[in-house]
Amino acid sequence: MAGDRAATTGTAASVEFRQATKRYRGQDAPAIQSLTLEVPAGDICVLVGPSGCGKTTALRLVNRMIELTDGDILLDGQSIRKRPAAELRRGIGYVIQQVGLFPHLTIGENIGTVPRLLGWDRQRIAERVNELLELVSLPDDLRDRYPAQLSGGQRQRVGVARALAADPPVMLMDEPFGAIDPINRERLQNQFLRLQAEIRKTILFVTHDIDEAIKMGDRVAVLRKGGVLAQYATPPELLMHPADDFVEDFVGADRALKRLSLLRVRDVDLWKAPLAHAGRPTADVRAALAEADVPHPLLIDSEGRPVGWLSERDLAHDTVPETPDTAAEPIVELDDIVRDALSDLLRSDTQYGPVVDEHGRVAGVLSVELISHFLSSSRATEQAMGPAERVAS
Amino acid sequence: MAGDRAATTGTAASVEFRQATKRYRGQDAPAIQSLTLEVPAGDICVLVGPSGCGKTTALRLVNRMIELTDGDILLDGQSIRKRPAAELRRGIGYVIQQVGLFPHLTIGENIGTVPRLLGWDRQRIAERVNELLELVSLPDDLRDRYPAQLSGGQRQRVGVARALAADPPVMLMDEPFGAIDPINRERLQNQFLRLQAEIRKTILFVTHDIDEAIKMGDRVAVLRKGGVLAQYATPPELLMHPADDFVEDFVGADRALKRLSLLRVRDVDLWKAPLAHAGRPTADVRAALAEADVPHPLLIDSEGRPVGWLSERDLAHDTVPETPDTAAEPIVELDDIVRDALSDLLRSDTQYGPVVDEHGRVAGVLSVELISHFLSSSRATEQAMGPAERVAS
Amino acid sequence: GSDNNDNGSSSSGAGGKLIKSNSANGDVTVKVGSKNFTEEFILGEIDAQALEAAGYKVKRDLNLGSEQIAFKALKNGNIDGYPEYTSTALTSFFGKKATDIPSDANQAVDQAQTDFSKVGLVAFAPTPFTSANAVGMLKKRADQLGLTKVSDLKGKSLNLTLYGSPECRQRPDCLVGLEQNYGLKFKKFVPVDIGLRYEVLDKKQADLSIIFTTDAQLSTRHDVVTLADDKHVFPPGNVTFVARKSTVNKAGADMQKTIELVQQGLTLKVMRELNARVDVDRETPRQAAREYLKESGYTK
Amino acid sequence: MLSSVVVPVLAQVQIRSRSGNSCIEKNRLCPGWIVDHFDRYTQPLVQHVVLTVTSVAIGFAIAFALALLTRRRRWAVGPILGFTGILYTLPSLAVFFLLLPITGRGTLTAVIALTAYTLQIIFRNIIIGLENVPVDAKDAGLGMGLTDRQLLWRVELPLALPDIVAGLRIASTSTVGLATLAVFAGAGGLGSEIISGSNITFKTGVVAAGGLALLLALALDVVLLVAQRLLTPWRRVNAA
Amino acid sequence: MIHPTFALLSNFSGAFDFIFHTREAQTGGVHVGGLHQVLSFTWEHVKLSGAAILIACAVAIPIGLVLGHAGKGELVAITISNVGRAVPSLALIAFFVAYIGVGFTNVTLALVLLAIPPILTNTYIGVRQVDPEVIDAGRGMGLTAVQVVRRIELPLALSSMFGGIRTSAVNVVATATIAPLAGVLTLGDFILSANVYGADGRLAGAILVALLAVAVELAFATLQRVVSPKGLKVST
Ligand SMILES: Nc1ncnc2c1ncn2[C@@H]1O[C@H](COP(=O)(O)OP(=O)(O)OP(=O)(O)O)[C@@H](O)[C@H]1O
Ligand SMILES: Nc1ncnc2c1ncn2[C@@H]1O[C@H](COP(=O)(O)OP(=O)(O)OP(=O)(O)O)[C@@H](O)[C@H]1O
Ligand SMILES: [Mg+2]
Numbered sequence A, B: 001m002a003g004d005r006a007a008t009t010g011t012a013a014s015v016e017f018r019q020a021t022k023r024y025r026g027q028d029a030p031a032i033q034s035l036t037l038e039v040p041a042g043d044i045c046v047l048v049g050p051s052g053c054g055k056t057t058a059l060r061l062v063n064r065m066i067e068l069t070d071g072d073i074l075l076d077g078q079s080i081r082k083r084p085a086a087e088l089r090r091g092i093g094y095v096i097q098q099v100g101l102f103p104h105l106t107i108g109e110n111i112g113t114v115p116r117l118l119g120w121d122r123q124r125i126a127e128r129v130n131e132l133l134e135l136v137s138l139p140d141d142l143r144d145r146y147p148a149q150l151s152g153g154q155r156q157r158v159g160v161a162r163a164l165a166a167d168p169p170v171m172l173m174d175e176p177f178g179a180i181d182p183i184n185r186e187r188l189q190n191q192f193l194r195l196q197a198e199i200r201k202t203i204l205f206v207t208h209d210i211d212e213a214i215k216m217g218d219r220v221a222v223l224r225k226g227g228v229l230a231q232y233a234t235p236p237e238l239l240m241h242p243a244d245d246f247v248e249d250f251v252g253a254d255r256a257l258k259r260l261s262l263l264r265v266r267d268v269d270l271w272k273a274p275l276a277h278a279g280r281p282t283a284d285v286r287a288a289l290a291e292a293d294v295p296h297p298l299l300i301d302s303e304g305r306p307v308g309w310l311s312e313r314d315l316a317h318d319t320v321p322e323t324p325d326t327a328a329e330p331i332v333e334l335d336d337i338v339r340d341a342l343s344d345l346l347r348s349d350t351q352y353g354p355v356v357d358e359h360g361r362v363a364g365v366l367s368v369e370l371i372s373h374f375l376s377s378s379r380a381t382e383q384a385m386g387p388a389e390r391v392a393s
Numbered sequence C: 001g002s003d004n005n006d007n008g009s010s011s012s013g014a015g016g017k018l019i020k021s022n023s024a025n026g027d028v029t030v031k032v033g034s035k036n037f038t039e040e041f042i043l044g045e046i047d048a049q050a051l052e053a054a055g056y057k058v059k060r061d062l063n064l065g066s067e068q069i070a071f072k073a074l075k076n077g078n079i080d081g082y083p084e085y086t087s088t089a090l091t092s093f094f095g096k097k098a099t100d101i102p103s104d105a106n107q108a109v110d111q112a113q114t115d116f117s118k119v120g121l122v123a124f125a126p127t128p129f130t131s132a133n134a135v136g137m138l139k140k141r142a143d144q145l146g147l148t149k150v151s152d153l154k155g156k157s158l159n160l161t162l163y164g165s166p167e168c169r170q171r172p173d174c175l176v177g178l179e180q181n182y183g184l185k186f187k188k189f190v191p192v193d194i195g196l197r198y199e200v201l202d203k204k205q206a207d208l209s210i211i212f213t214t215d216a217q218l219s220t221r222h223d224v225v226t227l228a229d230d231k232h233v234f235p236p237g238n239v240t241f242v243a244r245k246s247t248v249n250k251a252g253a254d255m256q257k258t259i260e261l262v263q264q265g266l267t268l269k270v271m272r273e274l275n276a277r278v279d280v281d282r283e284t285p286r287q288a289a290r291e292y293l294k295e296s297g298y299t300k
Numbered sequence D: 001m002l003s004s005v006v007v008p009v010l011a012q013v014q015i016r017s018r019s020g021n022s023c024i025e026k027n028r029l030c031p032g033w034i035v036d037h038f039d040r041y042t043q044p045l046v047q048h049v050v051l052t053v054t055s056v057a058i059g060f061a062i063a064f065a066l067a068l069l070t071r072r073r074r075w076a077v078g079p080i081l082g083f084t085g086i087l088y089t090l091p092s093l094a095v096f097f098l099l100l101p102i103t104g105r106g107t108l109t110a111v112i113a114l115t116a117y118t119l120q121i122i123f124r125n126i127i128i129g130l131e132n133v134p135v136d137a138k139d140a141g142l143g144m145g146l147t148d149r150q151l152l153w154r155v156e157l158p159l160a161l162p163d164i165v166a167g168l169r170i171a172s173t174s175t176v177g178l179a180t181l182a183v184f185a186g187a188g189g190l191g192s193e194i195i196s197g198s199n200i201t202f203k204t205g206v207v208a209a210g211g212l213a214l215l216l217a218l219a220l221d222v223v224l225l226v227a228q229r230l231l232t233p234w235r236r237v238n239a240a
Numbered sequence E: 001m002i003h004p005t006f007a008l009l010s011n012f013s014g015a016f017d018f019i020f021h022t023r024e025a026q027t028g029g030v031h032v033g034g035l036h037q038v039l040s041f042t043w044e045h046v047k048l049s050g051a052a053i054l055i056a057c058a059v060a061i062p063i064g065l066v067l068g069h070a071g072k073g074e075l076v077a078i079t080i081s082n083v084g085r086a087v088p089s090l091a092l093i094a095f096f097v098a099y100i101g102v103g104f105t106n107v108t109l110a111l112v113l114l115a116i117p118p119i120l121t122n123t124y125i126g127v128r129q130v131d132p133e134v135i136d137a138g139r140g141m142g143l144t145a146v147q148v149v150r151r152i153e154l155p156l157a158l159s160s161m162f163g164g165i166r167t168s169a170v171n172v173v174a175t176a177t178i179a180p181l182a183g184v185l186t187l188g189d190f191i192l193s194a195n196v197y198g199a200d201g202r203l204a205g206a207i208l209v210a211l212l213a214v215a216v217e218l219a220f221a222t223l224q225r226v227v228s229p230k231g232l233k234v235s236t
C-alpha cells in the first residue's frame, strides 16, 4: 500500500500560460486575452471572476479541449502544442462541474477508464481503483455500484478519483463544488484540501465564489470580462493589496476580516502576559507589569492555566489573592482561526484574551489591538496558512 | 395609482402553528413534530435548518399542499382546516424555489392567473398587472413577453409579483433565491426587502443558508432534523444567545461578527472627538483632550471635514498647524455597516476612525474598543435593524 | 329468356340497339360485382353502365378478387350479379373436368344453368368472344427452342420457368392440367400477381407465362406468341352474367334484356381492343366501357 | 336463336392502331400523362383522405379519453400501453381479414383497423406530454389555488400540446401509408390505383398514386405542424 | 345473415383446422394448408424479413453513429424518418416490381428501404441524447473520437437504437405479407390467394401473420431491455 500511495504523491508539473489568447469563431472579442501566469508545481491556482469572464475557457485551453488562437501553454516547460491532444489529456486530470461520470459504467470502471486506455493489466487497475477509493475516503463496496446509485457528494469524489487515476501531474477542476449546497460544499472543500495536502498535485481550480477562491488557492488569478488577468497573487496579498477597484469590489468590503480567516492565533506573535501565582508578593507583579503590553496581570494556577485578571484592588493586598476580580474570559487556543478569536474578543467586553496551548497552559495574550497591528504589518502575508493547513484541525 | 398602491399595502394576517405535526405515509419518523410558533402580521419569519429538516414541509402545510397529520395552523386565528384547499390557496401567495412560471403564458397572464380565477374583469386585471410590475420594478413592456425571454432575476421578481397578485395577506417563499448565484442573489435579497418595506406582508421564508436567514428575517425559526423547533428568535437574539449547541454550531463560530452586519455605525453611540481648527491656540485643544475618549485631537477644516490626527509634536506649537502628522484614515460613514467599518479599522493600523455624516462633517469617532463595548451591551439587540432598514442605502 | 332477345332484335335496327331508360326501374338497385383483373373490370363496368342507362340504380363492388370470393359474395347477396367465364364456373364451382367442357358456349351455359339454379342463381346468354388461359412466351425464345404447341415442351420444360397467377398452381385449367395431362415438369413455378403476366416475360424472369387469349398484348405486340393447347386443358370460356334469381325477378325483363344486348358486341377483336385501351392506353375500365357502349351505339 | 341475334354486324368499336412507341405504350414514366389524367385520381384521393382523417380523429378521441381516465389511475397506463401496443403491432392487412367475418368488406373495416393502429402512438404521446409538464409549473398552479380540472386545461394540456401534436403527426403520416392497403378491405383509396387490375405494372400509375400518398402525408404533416405553431406561441420566442 | 359472434366462432375454428390439417384446394387438384405448408411459408416470411433487417442495420447504424457523433445532419435524419414513415409500403413494393422486377432479392431491397429510416433516426437520436458532459469528460480524459463512439456513445445509444430496429422489424414483417404480389411466398399468400386456400386459409393467414408480428415485437422488446446499459436501469 505504502508503495502505491507513493505513486499518488508522486509527480507534479508546473503550468505556464504565455500570452495565451483564445478568440472563439464568430466572436470578435477574445474570451481569453494574452493571459500570462505561472503555476508552480504542486500549487493550487484558483481562477476566479464574474460569470462569462473566461475561466472555463482558460482551463480547457490547457488540455486542448479548446485550441489556442495565439500564445502558448507549457507543462513543465514543454509546449502543449507539441503533443497529440488525446495523449496530452491522459496526462491531465479533468474534473468538470457536472462531474460527467459514465452512467453505463460502474464506479470501478469509471475510475479505471484512463488506466485501461493506458493498457494497464486488470490486476494493477483493480489495485489502483481500491487505492483511489480509499484516498477519496469512499467505502470500496461502492466499486460495483453505478453512478445513479450515489449521492451528489459521493459522485463528486468519484469524479476526483477518476481524474487522479493515472496519477497525472496536473489537475483541472471547473467549479467542482458548484452544484453542491453550501453545507456539504464546505465539507467537500475540506476533504479535498486534506487530499491535496497528501498528493500535492498542480491544480487549476475554477470558481466564481471569491470565498472559495481564497479558501482553496495557494495563488488566486482574478479575471475580468474578456479574459484579462486583473491580479495574480496569494490570498493574503489579494486581500491586502487589491490591484484595482474591480478586484477590491470583487473581494468585498470586509476583506480584512476575510484575511483573518486565513490566520491561526499561533501565527500572531502574542503579547507577553505579566503572570502572577496566587500567594506570591504583589510587588513582583507590579514590577513585571512595568514592561508588559497588558495593563493587567494574569493569575495562573500551578499548571500554568489562566485563572483570571488581577484588578488594582487585587494588587492592593501584598500577596496575590486566590480568586481574582474578573475571570479570564474568553480563553483563546493557539489553533483557533484568528477571525473566530476576534469574534470572541468582541463578544466578551474585555479587550484581551489569554491564549493557551494544547495543554491549556498560557502561551500569551491576544487583543483586538494586537490583531489590527498584526494585520497592517506585512507579516500577515508570510504567516498566512497554505490551503492545506487551513483544515489541519 | 395611490389607491391601487393602497391595495398592495393593505392586508396582512398572523400565522400560527399549533402543535402542527406531519408524518408522511410510509415514514415512521415525522417530518414536522408538534411545531408551535406564531408569526405576527407583517413580519418575515425565516425557517432555516439543515437539508431534510422539514422546512419545505412546514411551508406547504400552510397552504395545504400537504395535509396536517395532527395539530392545526391558524391564519388570523382561523383554522386552515375549515377552508377548501383551492380557495385557501388563492388567499396565500406561494413562491417556489424554481419560480415555476407558466412557460406558455405571457408575463402578464402569469401574474394575472389568480385574479382571473377570482373572476376579476379584464380591465381590473390589466391595471393590477401594471401596478405589480411597477411594484417589483420591472419595465411594463415585459408584460407581453414569455418567461423564456427573461433573465433568472427577472423571472424571480415575476414569481413574486404573481404571488402578490390578489394581495394575499400571507406569502410563502421556499428558497426563493436558492437557484441564483451568490452575486445576483444579494441584489435580489435587497430588492425584495425594499419591496417588503412597502407591502408589509406576513411572509414565511425558507432557506438553508443561515446568513440569508439573519439578513431576511424579523424572526428566525431554526429547525433541526425531524422538524423539531430548536429556537425561534430575532436574529440578534439568535446570535447572542443560541439556545443550544446545535444552534450555536449552525450560526457559526463568528456569530459576533455576523451580528455586526446587522448594525449601522449610526446605531452605535460614538465617541466625542476633541476637535481642533487650524490656527487656534493649542492650549484650548489640550484642555478639550482632558475629558475626551480619544487620546488624540482631530483636526477639521472650516466645513468640519476631518483633516488628520494631531500628535504630541503638533501640539508643541502654540497654534494648531495646517497639516497634521497622521492622516484621518480610515474615514467611516454613519450609514456604513459596522462589520465593514470594523474591517477598515483593523486594516489601517490606527484604533480610531473619524465618523462623518452625509455632508462629510465629523459626527464622532468609532473605535474597535467601542464596537466591542457596544456588542457586549444589550443595546445591540434593540438597536439592530429590521430587515427592511438593512438595505435602506 | 330467348323471347327477350326476340324483342331485343325486333326492336333493333339502326338505332334499335339504343338502350331506353325505363323510369319503372328507378326503384330497383342492382349491385354489380367483378373479379380483380382488367377484363372483368371492363365487363363489370359495361354491365353496370348499361343497367344505369336502362334506368336502374346501380352499386358497384368491382375488384372483389378471385372467382371464389365473387361467387360467395353473389350467393350471400353482397352483390346481385357479376360476369363469369362458363369454363371457370363449371370447373371451379361445379367440379367439371376441364376436358369435359363443351366447346359450344350455349351448351356450356345450359350445363352451368342447372347447377346455378340450385343455389338460386341464373346465368344470362354468353358473350360472343371466348377467353381461355394460354401458355405465352417471347417469340424469339419460342423460335429458338422450336416450340409451337404445348406438347413441344416435353423434355424441354424441366429447365424452363413458368409464371402464373397464384391460383394457377392448383387449377386443372392451369398448372395442374399442364402437369397431369401433358405430363410436364417445370424448373420452377412462380406465382405472381395476375397483372404481371407480361412483365415477367419482358424482364426475362419467366420463360413461360400463363396469359389470356383475350389479352390486348396478343394483338398489340408481335413479340409474344401462345403455344397451341393441343390437349385441350385450357377450356375456352365465354362470359355470362350470373345473377341472383330474386334480383332478376324484382328487376323485371329490362335487366336481362339490357345486359344480353350490350354483350352482343363483345367479339374477340372488340374485347382485345377494350383490354388494350386499359392495359396499354391506360384508360380506366369505366372509360373503356363508356366508349364501348357509345361507339357500338348502345348509348348516346 | 342466339346466333341469329349475333349475326347482324353491329356498329363496331373502332380498333385503334398502336405504334407502340408512345411513352405510355412503352410503359415509361410519363409525367405529362399524369397531368392530363389527374381526374382519374381524384376519387381515390378523396377516399384516402377520408380514411386517414376519420381514423386519426377517432383514434385521438379514444386515446384522449383513455389518457384522462389514467390521470387518477396511474396503474392503468401500463396495461393500456401494452394492449394498444399489440393493436399497433398487428399488420393492418391481417386485421382487415380478421375483421372480415365481423364487419365485412368496406370502409368500416378499414377505419377500424387503421384506428386501432393509431391508438398507441397518440396515447403514448399524450401521456409523455403530460409527464413532461414541469413539476414546478404544476406545483405553482396548485399552490395558486387552481383546481385539478383547471390545472389540466390551463396548464398541463397547453404544455403537453407539442408532444400530443407530435403523436398526431406520426399517426397521420403512417396512417396515410397504411391506408393504401385499404384496397384489400374493399375500401378503395389510392391503393386501388397501385395494385388493382394491371395497375401494378403501370410505372407511371404506381409513381402517381404512390407520389400522391406521399404528398398527402406531408401535407397533413405540415397542417398539423402549422396548427401546433399557432397554438404554442411561447415556443417560438428565442430565449433570453 | 348469421349472428356475428357465431359466424366468428365457426370462422376461427375453420381457420385453425386449416393450419393443422391439409385439405383440398378450393380450385381442386392439389392439397393446401397444414403445418408443413404453414411452416415453409413462415420460414420464407422470416427469412425475407430477417435479411431486410440485417442489411438495413448494416447500412443505417454506422451512418447514424457518424452523424450523431458529428452532431451534423439533424435535418437529414429527421426528414428521412418523416418521409420514410410517409412512403406507403405497398407503393414501395409496387414501385420495385414495376421498375426492377419480382423475386426475393427485389422484395428484400424494397423492405430494406422501408427498414432504414427508423433505425437511422433512432441511432442518431440515441447518440445525440448522450449527456454532453459525459462526452466532454470522456474527451477530457483522452479518449480518441473512435473510443468516444465505441465506449460511450454506442453503449448509451443502444437502447434507443434497438427501439428503432424493433419498429422496423415490425413494419417489415407486416409488409412482407404482401410479398406474394411479387412472387415471394410468405404467410401473406394465404391471405392474397384466398381463392386457393379459401376463407379459412385467408383467416388462418391473418392469424399467423398477426402472431408472427406480435412474436417479433416481444422478442425485440426483450432484446432492447437486455442491451440497455445496467447503469441506466438501476433505481436511484
Ligand atoms: N463555444 C463557444 N463559442 C463562442 N463563445 C463562447 C463559447 N464558449 C464560451 N464562449 C464565450 O466566451 C466567454 C467566456 O466563456 P466561459 O465559459 O469561459 O466563461 P466562464 O468564466 O467559465 O463563465 P461561467 O462562470 O458562467 O462558467 C463568454 O462570453 C462566452 O459567451
Ligand atoms: N413526499 C414525501 N414523502 C415522504 N417523505 C418525504 C416527502 N417529502 C419530504 N419527505 C421527507 O421529509 C423530510 C423533510 O423534507 P423537506 O423537503 O421538508 O426538507 P427540507 O428542509 O425542505 O430539505 P431541503 O432543504 O433539502 O429542501 C425529509 O427527510 C424528506 O426525505
Ligand atoms: Mg465556466
Ligand SMILES: [Mg+2]
Pocket (backbone or CB within 6 Å): B055, B056, B057, B174
Ligand atoms: Mg425544501
